[in-house]
Amino acid sequence: MEFLKTLQIGDMNAGVSTGTQWIQSSGEIIESFSPVDGQKIAQVQGADKTAYETVVKKAEEAFLQWRLVPAPRRGEIVRQIGDALRSYKEPLGKLVSYEMGKSLQEGLGEVQEMIDICDFAVGLSRQLHGLTMHSERPGHRMYEQYHPLGIVGIISAFNFPVAVWSWNSMLAWVCGDVCIWKPSEKVPLCAIACQHIAAEVFRKNNVPEGVNGLVIGGRETGEWMAADTRIPLVSATGSTRMGKAVGSAVAARLGRSLLELGGNNAIIISKDADLDIAILGSLFGAVGTAGQRCTTTRRLIIHKDVYDTVKDKLVAAYKQLRIGSPLDAQNHVGPLIDKAAVQMYLDAIETCKKEGGKFIVEGGVLSGAGYESGCYVKPCIAEAQPGYSIVQHETFAPILYLLKYSTLEEAIAIQNEVPQGLSSAIMTLNLREAEQFLSHAGSDCGIANVNIGTSGAEIGGAFGGEKETGGGRESGSDAWKVYMRRQTNTINYSTALPLAQGIKFDL
Numbered sequence: 001m002e003f004l005k006t007l008q009i010g011d012m013n014a015g016v017s018t019g020t021q022w023i024q025s026s027g028e029i030i031e032s033f034s035p036v037d038g039q040k041i042a043q044v045q046g047a048d049k050t051a052y053e054t055v056v057k058k059a060e061e062a063f064l065q066w067r068l069v070p071a072p073r074r075g076e077i078v079r080q081i082g083d084a085l086r087s088y089k090e091p092l093g094k095l096v097s098y099e100m101g102k103s104l105q106e107g108l109g110e111v112q113e114m115i116d117i118c119d120f121a122v123g124l125s126r127q128l129h130g131l132t133m134h135s136e137r138p139g140h141r142m143y144e145q146y147h148p149l150g151i152v153g154i155i156s157a158f159n160f161p162v163a164v165w166s167w168n169s170m171l172a173w174v175c176g177d178v179c180i181w182k183p184s185e186k187v188p189l190c191a192i193a194c195q196h197i198a199a200e201v202f203r204k205n206n207v208p209e210g211v212n213g214l215v216i217g218g219r220e221t222g223e224w225m226a227a228d229t230r231i232p233l234v235s236a237t238g239s240t241r242m243g244k245a246v247g248s249a250v251a252a253r254l255g256r257s258l259l260e261l262g263g264n265n266a267i268i269i270s271k272d273a274d275l276d277i278a279i280l281g282s283l284f285g286a287v288g289t290a291g292q293r294c295t296t297t298r299r300l301i302i303h304k305d306v307y308d309t310v311k312d313k314l315v316a317a318y319k320q321l322r323i324g325s326p327l328d329a330q331n332h333v334g335p336l337i338d339k340a341a342v343q344m345y346l347d348a349i350e351t352c353k354k355e356g357g358k359f360i361v362e363g364g365v366l367s368g369a370g371y372e373s374g375c376y377v378k379p380c381i382a383e384a385q386p387g388y389s390i391v392q393h394e395t396f397a398p399i400l401y402l403l404k405y406s407t408l409e410e411a412i413a414i415q416n417e418v419p420q421g422l423s424s425a426i427m428t429l430n431l432r433e434a435e436q437f438l439s440h441a442g443s444d445c446g447i448a449n450v451n452i453g454t455s456g457a458e459i460g461g462a463f464g465g466e467k468e469t470g471g472g473r474e475s476g477s478d479a480w481k482v483y484m485r486r487q488t489n490t491i492n493y494s495t496a497l498p499l500a501q502g503i504k505f506d507l
Contacts, residue, residue: 003091003098004041007193015044015188015216016051018058019209020199025051027217030185035101035335036325038373044188047215052224055213059151059178060230062210067148067176074174075125080201081170082118085111088197092162092190094327099187100161101335101375102289103326114166116459117475121170124480128175139494146484148176149256153225155182155236155246158337159292159396161190164260167459167474168235168483173211175483177233180213182225184238186337188216222246229253233483236260237294240394240420240468247470258482259470260463262394263422265445265454266299266415268437270408270428271306274451278427279313281453282400285425287321287333287379288455291398292341294469295423295447295455299391301403301411311360311402314381318361321379324370335375336397345377345397351390352399357382363399386414394420408433416444422465423447423454446473 014022015030027046034041047055066074085092089111097107130145152172156164161183169179183191195214202212215221222242226234226249235258236246243261250257267285269278285297302310326334336342342365349363363380370376379398384391391401405411415424424445426437434450436442446465447457457463462477464470473479499505 003094004189006091007088007095007196013042013044013189013192015192015214016047016055017195017199017214018055019062019207019212020203021209023051023054027051030188030216030218032099032187032189033338034098035337035373035375036098036327038375041099042189044192044216046185046217047221049224052215052221055180055210055215056151056228056230058210059180059213060210062208063148063150063178065208066178066211069176071125071128071174071176074176075122077201077205077207078118078125078170078174079122080205081198082115082122084197084201085115085118089115092193092197095193096161096190097326097334099189100158101326101337102292103331103334104329106289107326110160110163113163113459117166117170120459120476121174124171125174128480128484135490137492137498137500139492139496141491141493142489144486144488146175146481146486149232149483149485150177151231152177152179152483153182153228153231153234154179155222155225155234155238156184157238158184158186159289159294160237161187162194164237164474165191165194167463169212171480172483175480177483178211178213180215180225180231182215182217182221185216185218191216223249226250227253229255232256233258235472235474240470243470256482258472258474260294260472260474261468261470262420263294263296263465263469264298264392264394264418264420265295265423266301266425267297267454268405268408268411268415268426269300269302269306269310270426270430270433271303272430272433273306273427274429275306275310275313277451278310279317281425281427282314283317285453285455286400287398290333290336290377291379292337292396293455295457297400297454298394299401299403299415301405301414303411304404304406307404315360318379318381323366323376323378333379333398335373336377337375339374341396342375342377344395345399348390348393348395348397348399349380352382352384352388352401355384355388355390357384357388357390357401386417392418408436412437412442419468420465421445421467422469423449423457425449425452425454427451
């Protein structure tokens with residue numbers, strides 16, 4: 001395909017790189033199959049331990065040089081990466097769509113998100129500020145400053161194969177860190193494409209080899225990173241199960257982890273909602289990326305007075321959904337990532353039915369012309385109860401549960417009772433309801449929206465959630481601080497040595 005040629009991706013690729021150089025390895029062969037048509041795109045030679053060690057050692061060496069480059073200069077290099085992404089937006093967006101399965105508009109949107117975070121990071125490169133405070137001791141000055149941390153390990157998931165890497169790497173680079181990326185083995189070509197794009201810029205700017213490492217591999221590769229004391233920060237995006245394993249391994253060596261894990265997100269639809277906005281927000285939130293976003297809307301908590309109206313409108317809207325190749329802009333919903341995901345979708349439907357759920361829009365696997373990969377499924381809707389075990393669980397597929405409430409307090413309690421705490425929303429034109437939802441007695445999620453859905457976060461705000469979502473924060477606001485080490489400094493410019501707290505120590 002033409003976009004593969006444009007991105008310099010061939011049929012056989014090394015999956016280990018120190019930045020601009022590709023490293024020979026004897027790791028497992030990782031094959032990339034498109035869920036769009038089931039075709040094998042390419043195969044990649046994964047990392048073995050020797051190749052991994054080469055990348056880490058090169059990163060250690062590069063950090064000693066990169067941290068000395070002035071932050072605005074590092075920002076200028078990130079600006080050039082943003083420009084390179086602009087020039088590659090169309091082919092990279094098509095690759096994301098083809099290898100992962102999200103719609104072309106979402107694939108292009110993901111690359112735009114990368115461009116946006118580059119712009120954010122460029123501005124940040126001149127604002128890595130600390131604080132100055134007054135000392136209790138005369139003739140003393142106190143202040144705080146932030147220093148580069150070292151190597152940042154990035155473990156990313158298949159559903160955002162390029163954006164999550166950029167959230168971490170662009171901020172880490174302007175902070176003076178170096179990065180080693182372990183992408184999902186389900187989307188290796190997206191990572192290889194990004195490596196080529198960054199390498200092109202780094203080569204032109206004589207960036208030290210090792211600033212941008214890549215180690216494609218399976219679970220074992222991630223375990224190496226989590227246990228590696230040379231990597232002070234591991235940023236991991238994926239399932240709660242994976243996050244607990246990474247978090248435990250990193251904590252055992254007293255390292256830092258930034259965890260972005262599962263979501264079981266809900267929209268509360270008030271009787272005072274603008275139902276047109278509510279239906280549109282719920283629809284995109286539930287079926288966008290075929291339900292494979294961590295911010296996907298999985299539960300609608302609907303006021304009893306408008307429940308039937310919302311239900312009827314949703315059923316009518318689902319009938320208009322077009323399911324098919326994500327490269328066709330006319331389609332709304334593409335495939336799930338693979339047949340294992342399809343099986344989880346089918347298992348969740350069966351579990352819901354056994355628990356008493358009533359499907360008002362039936363699910364199922366699509367077959368026939370255009371669906372040869374076996375990864376296309378029907379977005380479905382079930383009327384359920386909050387206490388169902390399947391409702392408490394995150395299924396990475398387009399299954400939407402409808403729940404009924406009477407009071408706002410009841411709705412908030414239903415929303416908050418799941419183990420995850422990523423994204424949430426309320427649809428209401430009632431100011432009091434909106435403020436209560438956003439108060440300390442309201443949503444317990446890291447993201448809480450009013451009159452917009454649960455998915456589609458902007459890079460300007462910090463992204464992340466609480467509880468089993470992991471507590472991490474990426475992207476905007478002051479998320480940059482996690483990529484740096486904090487230092488408090490006190491300078492004595494007097495002729496005496498007064499001690500803090502008035503302690504006397506005279507000889």
